Amino acid sequence: xxxxxxxxxxxxxxxxxxxxxxxxxxxxxxxxxxxxxxxxxxxxxxxxxxxxxxxxxxxxxxxxxxxxxxxxxxxxxxxxxxxxxxxxxxxxxxxxxxxxxxxxxxxxxxxxxxxxxxxxxxxxxxxxxxxxxxxxxxxxxxxxxxxxxxxxxxxxxxxxxxxxxxxxxxxxxxxxxxxxxxxxxxxxxxxxxxxxxxxxxxxxxxxxxxxxxxxxxxxxxxxxxxxxxxxxxxxxxxxxxxxxxxxxxxxxxxxxxxxxxxxxxxxxxxxxxxxxxxxxxxxxxxxxxxxxxxxxxxxxxxxxxxxxxxxxxxxxxxxxxxxxxxxxxxxxxxxxxxxxxxxxxxxxxxxxxxxxxxxxxxxxxxxxxxxx
Amino acid sequence: xxxxxxxxxxxxxxxxxxxxxxxxxxxxxxxxxxxxxxxxxxxxxxxxxxxxxxxxxxxxxxxxxxxxxxxxxxxxxxxxxxxxxxxxxxxxxxxxxxxxxxxxxxxxxxxxxxxxxxxxxxxxxxxxxxxxxxxxxxxxxxxxxxxxxxxxxxxxxxxxxxxxxxxxxxxxxxxxxxxxxxxxxxxxxxxxxxxxxxxxxxxxxxxxxxxxxxxxxxxxxxxxxxxxxxxxxxxxxxxxxxxxxxxxxxxxxxxxxxx
Numbered sequence: 001x002x003x004x005x006x007x008x009x010x011x012x013x014x015x016x017x018x019x020x021x022x023x024x025x026x027x028x029x030x031x032x033x034x035x036x037x038x039x040x041x042x043x044x045x046x047x048x049x050x051x052x053x054x055x056x057x058x059x060x061x062x063x064x065x066x067x068x069x070x071x072x073x074x075x076x077x078x079x080x081x082x083x084x085x086x087x088x089x090x091x092x093x094x095x096x097x098x099x100x101x102x103x104x105x106x107x108x109x110x111x112x113x114x115x116x117x118x119x120x121x122x123x124x125x126x127x128x129x130x131x132x133x134x135x136x137x138x139x140x141x142x143x144x145x146x147x148x149x150x151x152x153x154x155x156x157x158x159x160x161x162x163x164x165x166x167x168x169x170x171x172x173x174x175x176x177x178x179x180x181x182x183x184x185x186x187x188x189x190x191x192x193x194x195x196x197x198x199x200x201x202x203x204x205x206x207x208x209x210x211x212x213x214x215x216x217x218x219x220x221x222x223x224x225x226x227x228x229x230x231x232x233x234x235x236x237x238x239x240x241x242x243x244x245x246x247x248x249x250x251x252x253x254x255x256x257x258x259x260x261x262x263x264x265x266x267x268x269x270x271x272x273x274x275x276x277x278x279x280x281x282x283x284x285x286x287x288x289x290x291x292x293x294x295x296x297x298x299x300x301x302x303x304x305x306x307x308x309x310x311x312x313x314x315x316x317x318x319x320x321x322x323x324x325x326x327x328x329x330x331x332x333x334x335x336x337x338x339x340x341x342x343x344x345x346x347x348x349x350x351x352x353x354x355x356x357x358x359x360x361x362x363x364x365x366x367x368x369x370x371x372x
Numbered sequence: 373x374x375x376x377x378x379x380x381x382x383x384x385x386x387x388x389x390x391x392x393x394x395x396x397x398x399x400x401x402x403x404x405x406x407x408x409x410x411x412x413x414x415x416x417x418x419x420x421x422x423x424x425x426x427x428x429x430x431x432x433x434x435x436x437x438x439x440x441x442x443x444x445x446x447x448x449x450x451x452x453x454x455x456x457x458x459x460x461x462x463x464x465x466x467x468x469x470x471x472x473x474x475x476x477x478x479x480x481x482x483x484x485x486x487x488x489x490x491x492x493x494x495x496x497x498x499x500x501x502x503x504x505x506x507x508x509x510x511x512x513x514x515x516x517x518x519x520x521x522x523x524x525x526x527x528x529x530x531x532x533x534x535x536x537x538x539x540x541x542x543x544x545x546x547x548x549x550x551x552x553x554x555x556x557x558x559x560x561x562x563x564x565x566x567x568x569x570x571x572x573x574x575x576x577x578x579x580x581x582x583x584x585x586x587x588x589x590x591x592x593x594x595x596x597x598x599x600x601x602x603x604x605x606x607x608x609x610x611x612x613x614x615x616x617x618x619x620x621x622x623x624x625x626x627x628x629x630x631x
Contacts, residue, residue, distance in 0.1 A: 009561070009564050009565055012444070012445075013564055016560070016561075052560045057561060066560070066561060066562050
């Protein structure tokens with residue numbers, strides 16, 4: 001039986017991270033940072049790494065991390081999602097660090113992971129192209145052997161934090177098939193163009209490579225396997241993040257329903273509002289169960305990780321989107337204003353639904369896995 | 373330099389605080405307890421001194437069993453060990469008796485320096501640091517916004533209404549800190565896990581040599597005779613603007629002697 005009750009220590013971690021984010025990522029900071037090109041505060045990132053040890057939480061100790069599991073990391077992602085934290089955390093830890101850990105490339109892990117854990121290096125994974133296909137099945141970026149290394153030609157789209165990441169891990173077609181490559185921040189022939197995003201709290205970029213020198217990570221042809229595992233781990237992280245966001249939307253709605261008086265009584269006493277709030281609670285609770293199920297499957301290195309992660313990704317981001325939409329309804333007119341935070345959560349929920357594959361594609365994958 | 377940090381568990385800063393009907397003391401059961409915010413600055417300052425010049429940091433708290441949560445928080449920030457003075461006989465102690473109990477507990481811990489926050493958010497008396505200095509005979513360095521530790525000496529900048537005073541004393545000394553002094557660190561998961569393995573000593577009245585008739589509700593010199601809830605907010609006065617709204621507002625402000 002899977003036991004994913006949160007321990008006292010994990011609860012303390014949650015309190016510590018929540019307090020940190022309340023101090024460092026209040027709504028005013030989220031709004032300030034989402035209007036900047038970088039989209040995050042490097043000082044906060046450094047403190048997250050040096051003091052709280054968050055980027056390295058699930059990176060093994062011999063690679064500079066703290067050596068804890070994906071369940072602790074899920075607690076962090078849940079709180080980050082609740083605060084709409086603008087940060088390279090998802091791209092660096094949820095995608096790039098997981099890709100490196102999945103690559104079995106000892107030299108690359110020893111070089112990059114300690115820097116990531118220390119907060120010195122941000123990173124991302126570039127695997128989607130203009131079609132928006134998250135499976136990389138239609139990859140047109142090519143990798144050509146050149147001397148000791150490789151060169152990359154082509155482009156990548158919707159790259160999370162692609163404009164700022166210090167290390168770009170790229171999925172490209174080598175003669176042996178899809179493979180993973182590392183491109184440094186200052187590599188020749190890389191062009192980075194920021195993409196306008198509906199969810200301004202998470203930046204995306206389009207990257208173009210022209211004869212760009214790159215380093216093969218893992219073995220040639222291993223890219224599809226690395227990507228599949230990384231995508232599952234990224235989905236588990238997104239699911240936890242969405243759970244935090246959904247919880248915050250519900251809290252906002254319930255607080256407002258208790259405080260807003262209409263016709264001489266709190267609007268929460270009206271059935272139409274009550275039903276919305278109780279439906280939100282059912283979704284948030286189910287989402288949390290799904291998210292921590294996926295996180296514990298990741299922690300246990302379970303063969304069922306892919307199914308659990310798809311399940312959590314589909315359910316949690318749908319739950320987030322629905323609670324974010326209902327939160328606006330419960331707030332009424334004020335929920336539609338720019339000044340109210342409801343729309344920030346709504347937009348994050350939408351982008352989380354689509355990122356790493358929409359809920360329908362994940363449900364289809366689950367159906368295939370269980371043979372229906 | 374060995375440092376003792378006194379910390380107190382208080383009801384959550386933002387929660388509604390209540391007194392219990394039975395004995396008119398603060399209700400600590402019904403609300404979530406947190407470490408008194410100013411004490412976090414005290415822990416941080418102690419850790420910084422330790423990191424710069426060595427020594428050990430011991431956390432001392434007096435409070436019910438639940439207060440062990442606050443001890444754990446201080447240990448997860450990086451303190452080395454803790455002493456918990458816990459005894460039902462201490463319940464209801466006022467500031468004067470608390471300072472007596474803490475002074476007795478301090479005798480059991482070898483130290484050069486005691487650091488604490490200037491006040492707690494529940495009682496807000498701000499007298500414990502001074503009382504402790506008086507009872508232990510240590511130098512009193514209160515309202516510190518900066519602390520410098522020398523060889524057997526401590527120099528602080530004491531925050532005043534108009535600026536600051538520089539005050540220096542030989543150890544042992546009692547230092548109380550204001551929130552301007554630093555930014556308390558946030559515990560990492562590593563720190564949280566390490567805190568579980570750190571030594572925690574529990575002291576009863578007898579262990580600390582505290583005379584039971586001098587502490588607790590009965591031993592306290594002051595007591596709460598009566599309390600009542602704050603009256604509900606009254607509806608405000610509505611001024612209808614019929615071209616003279618401005619002067620009506622000015623009249624109101626003048627009647628309240630605000631302009």
